[in-house]
Amino acid sequence: MWKTPRVFKTAPDGTAFALSGPEDKPVVALIHGLGLCAGVFNGMLPALEREFRVLRYDLYGHGQSAPVPSKASLKLYSDQLAVLLDYLDVEQASVVGFSIGGMINRRFALDHPQKLTALVILNSPHDRGSDGQLSVEQRALQVREQGAFSTFDAALKRWFTLACLASADPSPDLVREWRGLADPESYAQAAWVLANGVRELSSPKPEISAQTLVITCENDTGSTPEMSVAIADEIAGAQVMIIPELQHLGLMENPVLFSAPILNFLKKG
DSSP, X not given: OTTOOOOOEEOTTSOEEEEESOTTSOEEEEEOXXXXXXXXXXXXXXXXXXXXXXXXXXXXXXXXXXXXXXXXXXXXXXXHHHHHHHHTTOOOEEEEEETHXXXXXXXXXXXXGGGEEEEEEESOOOOOHHHHHHHHHHHHHHHHHHOGGGGHHHHHHHHSOHHHHTSSOSHHHHHHHHHHHSOHHHHHHHHHHHHHTHHHHSSOSSOOOSEEEEEEETTOSSSOHHHHHHHHHTSTTOEEEEESSOOTTHHHHOTHHHHHHHHHHHHHO
């Protein structure tokens, strides 16, 4: 399922994107994580495309998209999606964001609430505490000084279960391939946004008002169940779901565990 050819188009700002699924269905936009690309959602696509018009795209400096056009920030990435929706004449969309994508879609909910119908936040960080924050900032600095792959091998152990890493699952190798596609400067800037952007998302004013589902995995050490509960506590009516056993990239190990509750949530909305 991971080797599906990527037939993407390019928007005027250099954003690589693809639309799939029935043209008369509501739009769901998918935002990937740091050092990845839209391919991270491939395992979920068959289910999503049966019910929705699915918009996949690569963040600036990732996958097939152009490098960041200015200094990276959550607002820059939020506006990237808003501009893409305008280019495609899409008035509103539900937005599913993974990891930094779940930070970007929260920023999108604050910056462009009129364009949002529902919010799904996957494996995304929140207040890490002083020690956790220092650790993430140190990794971002290491990336800046030593390159995108300097933190990679340690990351794989946080992202995938031991069973997955010991198996023939192609996911870890794909993640390595995707990181190699990232523009080095864009990646370093995005890593710093991932490290520091949580500060502007804590106790947001005005509050996020969209219908929201927050999901993470039981053993995700960087986007913990406690963080997901804290995110939901700041959004009125938000739902929380914790997927057992899996780690940060559980959506690649077992996509159905993610696509089923997301579809149930969005269809009810």
